[in-house]
Amino acid sequence: MPRRMTYRQIADDIAARIATGEYPPESKIPSYSELSQLYSVSIATVQRALLVLHAKGVVYGEPGRGVYVKRHDDS
Known part of the structure; x- marks a missing residue:
């Protein structure tokens, strides 16, 4: 069975998904529970990664709505 990912590895993976456009700017990141299932980790681990x-400065949260990808201006 593969080792569980650490919160840092999960953060790196989500950042890579953002970089490739899987999660484009202003898009909502999957919920904590969805991410915990995706990575087979606890919600606390997902919270640390986010x-x-x-x-x-990669993501921002909107209370009651979720976590979103920040838009980065090239300037």
């Missing part, structure tokens, strides 16, 4: 991306 906190890393939030700190890097």
Whole structure:
């Protein structure tokens, strides 16, 4: 059985999905429960991964609505 991914690996994977356009700017990231199923980890691990991306300015949260990909201007 493969080792579970760490929150840092999950953050890197989500960032890669954003970079490839799988999650385009202003799109909603899957919910915590969807991501926990996708990566076979706890919701707490998903929360930590998204906190890393939030700190890097990759995503932003809207209370009661979800987490979205930040739009990055080229300027």
